[in-house]
Amino acid sequence: MIKIKKLSHIYNYHKKDQIKALDSIDLEIKNGDFVSIIGSNGSGKSTLAKHMNCLLLPTTGDIWVDKMNTKDKSKIWEIRRKVGMVFQNPDNQIIATTVEDDIAFGLENIGIKTKLMRERVDWALEVVEMEDYKKSEPHLLSGGQKQRVENITIIYITHLMEEAAESNRVIALDKGKIALTGKPEEVFTQIDVLKQLRLDVPQVTELALRLNKRGIDISPHTLKVEDMVESLCLYI
Ligand SMILES: Nc1ncnc2c1ncn2[C@@H]1O[C@H](COP(=O)(O)OP(=O)(O)OP(=O)(O)O)[C@@H](O)[C@H]1O
Ligand SMILES: [Mg+2]
CATH class of the missing domain: 1.10.8 (Helicase, Ruva Protein; domain 3)
Structure with a gap:
């Protein structure tokens, strides 16, 4: 549904104060996939999203929405009809x-x-x-x-x-690059990496890891409150 190849975006390209917001992103999102893009402030999330409905065009590289290249001016409205967006404000x-x-x-x-x-x-x-x-x-x-x-x-x-947990994927951006990608339970349990990327660690996972270190048999991949409750109930 969405294919991104070597996408880079530089703001102020023709000026002195260039900002490289996206740095050679490769990404493919299939029909029915649910993908969360996370990253600290300024990591490039909004810039990437704006490329998906032609609010921005690549400085270099390409992005296709349902096989339509966003650079193809005649396709802009068809692409925008397919890509809905919810804004921050x-x-x-x-x-x-x-x-x-x-x-x-x-x-x-x-x-x-x-x-x-x-x-x-x-x-x-x-x-x-x-x-x-x-x-x-x-x-x-x-x-x-x-x-x-x-x-x-x-x-x-x-x-x-x-x-639709089967097709869940999380992508973490850092300084315009994909720093980490995988299923939620894989990404959100890499606590050290998440902290390095200045991202919050889910409380449940942090708790699971701490309990695990103290010898309590709880999977360090615990992400959901329900699963934590279930594991803890085994100890009562
Ligand atoms: N219109 C713009 N002109 C110049 N630089 C911009 C513009 N918009 C964003 N930037 C810069 O591009 C980089 C990526 O910004 P972007 O808004 O994509 O980040 P973000 O991940 O959405 O951040 P946030 O979590 O704060 O929403 C930042 O360094 C930002 O300052
Ligand atoms: Mg943003």
């Missing part, structure tokens, strides 16, 4: 007149069919404890409430990811 994102419609728009953007929409919207509002605001106007919400509403799309995607 909730004020830039809210577009509908009610919270309910706004969430529906976000879910539609990630490919959820209308038939499923109503029940999904209700489920999502419950998760973020915003059921009472279903019919409210989004721009009247507080900053934190807006963020909760906009987080719904992310929560929803994460939920899907857990269901």
Whole structure:
């Protein structure tokens, strides 16, 4: 679905203060894959994402979305129809007149069919404890409430990811390069590497490792709270 070959991006290319934000990235994402891209501030995540819907074009290298090269001007709108994006700042994102419609728009953007929409919207509002605001106007919400509403799309995607655990992949960026890649349980348990990349280590994994060091038989690859609870219950 997405193929990236030797992609580099240099901001201010024609000026003195060049910034190499992406440095020869190779990456392939297949249809149905759920890939999380992580990395500390300035590691290149947003720059990479912007290449996926032609908001930026490569300085060198290529990126194809469903076999369409993003450099092909005639394909821009077709590519943008395929690549939905949720932005960091909730004020830039809210577009509908009610919270309910706004969430529906976000879910539609990630490919959820209308038939499923109503029940999904209700489920999502419950998760973020915003059921009472279903019919409210989004721009009247507080900053934190807006963020909760906009987080719904992310929560929803994460939920899907857990269901599709087989095709889960995490890619860690560092200074515009792929520093680490693998399944979540492989990536998030490499505590020393994660710390080197200035990334937080999941609390459950850190706890599992500490208990493991003290001789308690818990897999150091424990990532989910449920698994930790299950392992600990064996000791009661
Ligand atoms: N429009 C721009 N002009 C010049 N430099 C930029 C621009 N946007 C980003 N950069 C630089 O490119 C590098 C990568 O930035 P990018 O925004 O892709 O990082 P990020 O991983 O998304 O960070 P964050 O976690 O803070 O969102 C940084 O050094 C940043 O300062
Ligand atoms: Mg960013």
